[in-house]
Amino acid sequence: MQQTQIAGGHRLGFQTLEQERSLDAVPIEGVLPTWLAGSLLRNGPAKFEVGEHSYRHWFDGLAMLHRFSFAHGAVSYANRFLASRAYRAAREQDAIAYSEFATDPCRSLFKRVATAFSPPAFGDNANVNLTRLGDEFVAMTETPLPVVFEPRTLQTVGVAEPAPGQLTVAHPHRSPKTGELVSYATHFGPYTTYRVYAQRTRGERRMIAKLPVSRPAYMHSFAITERYVVLVEFPFVVVPVAIPLSGRPFIENFQWRPQRGTRFRVIELATGKLRGTYESEPFFAFHHVNAFEREAELIIDLCAYDDAGIVHALYLDHLRQEHPVLPDPELRRCRLRLDGTSVGCEPLADVGLELPRIDYRSRNGRPYRYVYGAGHRDGGDFLDQLVKVDVERGETSVWSESGTYPGEPVFVSEPGAADEDAGVLLSVVLDAAAGSSFLLVLGASDLTELARARVPHHIPFGFHGQFATEL
Numbered sequence: 001m002q003q004t005q006i007a008g009g010h011r012l013g014f015q016t017l018e019q020e021r022s023l024d025a026v027p028i029e030g031v032l033p034t035w036l037a038g039s040l041l042r043n044g045p046a047k048f049e050v051g052e053h054s055y056r057h058w059f060d061g062l063a064m065l066h067r068f069s070f071a072h073g074a075v076s077y078a079n080r081f082l083a084s085r086a087y088r089a090a091r092e093q094d095a096i097a098y099s100e101f102a103t104d105p106c107r108s109l110f111k112r113v114a115t116a117f118s119p120p121a122f123g124d125n126a127n128v129n130l131t132r133l134g135d136e137f138v139a140m141t142e143t144p145l146p147v148v149f150e151p152r153t154l155q156t157v158g159v160a161e162p163a164p165g166q167l168t169v170a171h172p173h174r175s176p177k178t179g180e181l182v183s184y185a186t187h188f189g190p191y192t193t194y195r196v197y198a199q200r201t202r203g204e205r206r207m208i209a210k211l212p213v214s215r216p217a218y219m220h221s222f223a224i225t226e227r228y229v230v231l232v233e234f235p236f237v238v239v240p241v242a243i244p245l246s247g248r249p250f251i252e253n254f255q256w257r258p259q260r261g262t263r264f265r266v267i268e269l270a271t272g273k274l275r276g277t278y279e280s281e282p283f284f285a286f287h288h289v290n291a292f293e294r295e296a297e298l299i300i301d302l303c304a305y306d307d308a309g310i311v312h313a314l315y316l317d318h319l320r321q322e323h324p325v326l327p328d329p330e331l332r333r334c335r336l337r338l339d340g341t342s343v344g345c346e347p348l349a350d351v352g353l354e355l356p357r358i359d360y361r362s363r364n365g366r367p368y369r370y371v372y373g374a375g376h377r378d379g380g381d382f383l384d385q386l387v388k389v390d391v392e393r394g395e396t397s398v399w400s401e402s403g404t405y406p407g408e409p410v411f412v413s414e415p416g417a418a419d420e421d422a423g424v425l426l427s428v429v430l431d432a433a434a435g436s437s438f439l440l441v442l443g444a445s446d447l448t449e450l451a452r453a454r455v456p457h458h459i460p461f462g463f464h465g466q467f468a469t470e471l
């Protein structure tokens with residue numbers, strides 16, 4: 001299909017969507033696989049202004065949930081704001097009431113000191129990811145307040161059990177061995193610690209490890225294998241006592257300290273013991289792809305940047321430029337010998353990708369072959385292609401269409417199929433010329449289009465989603 005390229009068309013993806021809809025049938029072009037049944041649930045920011053104030057960073061916007069459901073070759077859709085306390089307060093006060101990643105509400109110094117590090121200071125604008133914890137669906141961000149929602153109606157239920165710290169990740173893992181949900185939080189205090197924990201349901205938390213740390217790193221995700229959790233401490237660090245009085249939004253307290261190198265903290269899942277700390281050249285990443293054990297080595301794949309400049313590149317005033325310059329992530333493999341002290345890293349492909357996904361159900365923490373993600377073409381304004389990399393052979397394939405901007409491709413495996421890439425990729429794509437978005441369904445083996453289902457509005461660029469076969 002011929003599309004019109006609009007200069008800066010990506011900017012629509014950073015515009016507020018107010019409309020909440022529930023559509024029983026979305027028009028489909030193409031044919032969906034008959035085996036595809038279930039729901040894609042997605043999370044992301046959708047409202048970037050409140051009253052006269054604007055959020056400053058892509059990570060700050062108020063969370064909206066989206067659901068695309070597949071049954072008998074048809075697609076239904078719903079979207080709804082997450083009714084977090086941050087959202088309700090914004091609506092009621094017509095002002096930004098809670099701190100976000102890079103936006104602070106106006107507060108007096110007294111109020112800042114009084115509320116720093118106490119739970120009410122944290123917002124619950126859980127706009128990054130979602131997961132299943134026991135029977136509940138939970139939306140998550142990096143503050144310790146996950147929010148439970150009802151996955152069919154997308155109605156908000158309420159705040160779930162807080163994480164054991166003030167800074168956490170929206171990328172928990174399933175333990176490949178036990179199936180428990182494993183995550184970590186940074187607990188700031190006189191003795192700051194990384195706290196690694198596991199749980200199956202709400203209220204059944206088990207602490208695995210508490211690691212002292214004097215300069216905690218900003219880590220958006222971590223690695224897991226069958227026996228280990230690996231916290232990869234990029235040298236983007238903070239002095240804990242400086243945060244409450246700095247007067248700066250949260251992330252602006254972190255500083256790039258490349259002389260520290262990147263430290264890989266390897267923790268035994270079974271005992272909580274620190275197996276070792278290993279060091280590589282400095283770099284930064286948001287997303288881990290996968291990790292696994294191979295004889296005496298740990299293999300850790302991630303989407304790496306030379307430095308933490310990407311955090312600054314994602315401020316909205318930069319992203320809304322006609323041609324924002326974004327650093328290109330490198331798909332990087334780091335090899336860590338457990339009997340050594342250093343880590344060697346190398347690129348896995350000559351094409352960059354972000355928002356990586358794998359066949360998580362069968363390959364998480366284990367050897368794997370395929371990663372899927374969103375990348376940008378040379379000269380592209382934003383993420384404007386989908387990429388598949390065969391990490392064993394370094395071969396890549398791409399899908400792109402002029403004037404469109406695809407998001408994270410979620411892999412759904414075909415039931416009963418043996419090949420790792422037998423299945424589909426589901427990606428929400430912004431069509432700038434049409435002023436709307438569609439759900440793209442690609443065959444995962446060759447990235448050919450099977451179908452697309454268009455909704456009547458644009459969907460602001462989101463972060464992460466999960467496919468639930470049971471919905």
Ligand SMILES: [Fe+2]
Nearest residue numbers: 220286463464
């Ligand atoms: Fe993420």
